[in-house]
Amino acid sequence: MNRKAIVIIAAQAFFIVVLFWLLVFYGKDEYETATTGGENGINSRSLLAPNQASNKGVATLIVPISAQKQSGIQTASLKTVHHQSATAAFATVETIDSLLDLRTRYLAALADSNGIRAAITHHQQNVKRLQLLNLDDKNVSDSAVQEALATLNAEQAKLSAASSLANGLYGSLSQQWGKTLANWAIQTNNNSQLQSLLQNHSVLLKVTLPFDVHPNKSNTLQISQIGEANLLAKAQFVSEAPQADSTIQGKTYFYLAPANNLRTGMRVSARLDAQQQASSGVIVPHQAVVWFSNQAWVYQKLKAEKTGSDKFIRRLVSTEIEIESDAISGWYNSTGFAAGDELVVSGAQLLLSEELKYQITNENDD
Secondary structure, eight states: OOHHHHHHHHHHHHHHHHHHHHHHHHHHHHHHHHHHHHHHSSOSSOOEEOOOGGGOSSEEEEEEHHHHHHHTOEEEEOOEEEEOOEEEEEEEEEOOHHHHHHHHHHHHHHHHHHHHHHHHHHHHHHHHHHHHHHHTTTSSOHHHHHHHHHHHHHHHHHHHHHHHHHHHHHHHHHHHHHHHHHHHHHOSSOOHHHHHHHTTSEEEEEEEEOTTOOOOTTOOEEEEOTTOOSEEEEEEEEEEOSSOOTTSOSEEEEEEEESSSOOTTOEEEEEEEOSSOOEEEEEEEGGGOEEETTEEEEEEEEEOSSTTEEEEEEEEOOOSOEEOOSSOOEEEESSSOOTTOEEEEESHHHHHHHHHHHHSOOTTOO
16 A cells, blocks of 8 residues: 555545544534433423413423323322411419418518508597596596597508508519509408319419500410410410510410419420411422522413423412421412412422423523
8 A cells, every 4th residue: 555545545534534423512412402302391391381471370381291100290189278377485384482481471562461450440539438428527647548549540550561562562563463463462251263273273374475466354365385286275364474585576465274283393395376366278298399599489381372282380389387287288378379279299309300491591592
């Protein structure tokens, strides 16, 4: 073989190599799509469809029924539920030693006052009698009248001191326990609620609620152990509590609850039912939700215009109220969804991946 033939063969080989690498370079995207589309996606072609405002979503996918079965996409219908909004809080079973001590001291001061009043009445009558005798030809000396007046004035001073002490003790009761409990404490007759506390049939709870919550006697407070759902007791509203909880921000209130499962010093969970009526809505199951851009989304299944396919709309979900129960767990939505709506509960993440994949423009598409 002569030198000229060798040069021609080498040039042809070089040209073939260059053509091969040009083919690989410009065809690699199409090759990767062709080889991976069937394994990692629902379909090799775009599933995105124009999103209409009536869909109430941000993106629309049209997926053939055959592809849904192949990819394991499953849906579930939403059902109507009634939800009573409630406020979660913490409560403490209060010790009432201070209440009992102030009550005892107040009743003692009240008893002293009553005894002094009786003595004053006697001394007033005695002064009048001595004054009459003194006026009747000095049958009683002036010094005897003055002595009786001094004794009366001393008793009146004692009454003033005892009254001041009682008023001070009532003020302390009001500052520490509020007007309602203070009035219970100063009653001398048998108050059934106070007697229930004294005999340990009931306990006093102090609960801290948000500033915008205003409970009253019509609201029942449900008590349970922290982290547990089992109900321990139902508590009834007593009054506002004048002293705040140093560990939690909010307004404090006193509640009365049966002492069966509660002990002094216990810290428990409290749930206060809202004053408004229960609302109707649906619970979006946890398994239907996919997270994207720090927001919760679901795919709602609708009938597509094209036969043999379904429409899947990505829609935003409210996660303000989460409900946990044995029957169903998820997020309560009172608006935006209705009973009968079909949501994807298996395969939602795959739909999101397909949507995002086709939203990325191919780098070779001009």
